[in-house]
Amino acid sequence: MAAEGMTTRTSRTFVAGLWHENPVLRLLLGMCPTLAVTAAVKPALTMGLSVIFVLVCSNVAVSLMRHLLKPHLRILMFTLTIATFVTIADLYLKAFLPEMSERLGPYIPLIIVNCVIICRAETCASKNGLWISLVDAVGMGLGFTLTLCVLAAIRELLGTGMIFEKPILPVAGPQGGWFVPWTAMILPVGAFITLGLLLGGVNLITRRTKG
């Protein structure tokens, strides 16, 4: 009975991050990278994977030391923990994916102030055991990554005619083609419009599902 309850709780925690507590589409957290690195799928995916790494490591670390945390020092401890793993992710990208590191610029170090991570440390990892904190981190991280990739795929396709830098739409040119790229889609305005439409779409689906 207890095992069944744990399984239900695990699956509920995991799915929450993907849909009804999706950090971007439902909680509106992590807006800075959502808007800034989604001009193409590759940087969006790299950002998402980096966030998953940091989220998993910080949730595990915070969960392990949750009984030792002093209430007035907890935010400081969260920041210290998150900053450590963000620095490791940043060094990894600089060492093994230097072009992507350069392309993402300051947005990898800025994961330190990503509200998704500190929010999960505060609301989940500091109050739950290791397993639930881990599942929560993976679910939230995947929800964040998938949303970023969907947003980036729409923007990259309409802004350049490509996805993953592979041509999808025949771009108009001397060799023919009919698609004229919408440059605005890879500019900040494209990020705001696409995110707004996605949020509207998710709200519509939620309302219809509930109805």
Add this chain to the structure above:
Amino acid sequence: MGKVRFFLRESWLLIVASGAFGLLLAVTNAAWQDRIEANRRHKFESRAAALVPQAETFVEMDPIRVELGGGKTDTVQVRKAVREPDQTCVGWAFAAKGSGFADKIELVLAVDAAFETLRGFAVLSSNETPGFGDKIKNAYFQDQFKGAPAAVLTLVKTGEPTQIDDQIVAITGATVSSEAVVHIINAYVGAVRDAMQDKGWINDGR
């Protein structure tokens, strides 16, 4: 004594965690630092090699301190472009940086052996606006600098971009980024040449 005990009771976790995380970062940094440095060097040299194709190796010179005007100074690592096997100097390359439209722009500048003509520039890093300011990476803008005099350049809004002289035609819709590139080149070229002349590096032939 009571205060010390109170301090330790309240903050021991923070002190221990700082030490542990610091150690973790030190180990990670030690493991990957060489690779990061090699990536940085490779990136610079691949850009510089495209500007000075005759060069087979780039020899690092001692860092020099240059005055950029307006009270600004920078330490520049000049690399001598060398052709094997007789070690002839075929040019010089160095990094230069300055403010762009959105963020800092970092360039590789290359000049000929006598420091009289620009070999051109390449972008090391920039976050200029996609579709506008990032056109500073395009050949039609960069080609204007190849063969231009290593002297003060002037940015003009209209003109013939294929004519190589001290006038650089700005990119339409990206005047600020074009201006930034010209400003960086003007600030660094003269300052680095003066510093290199002081060191006696220019025209050494080999």
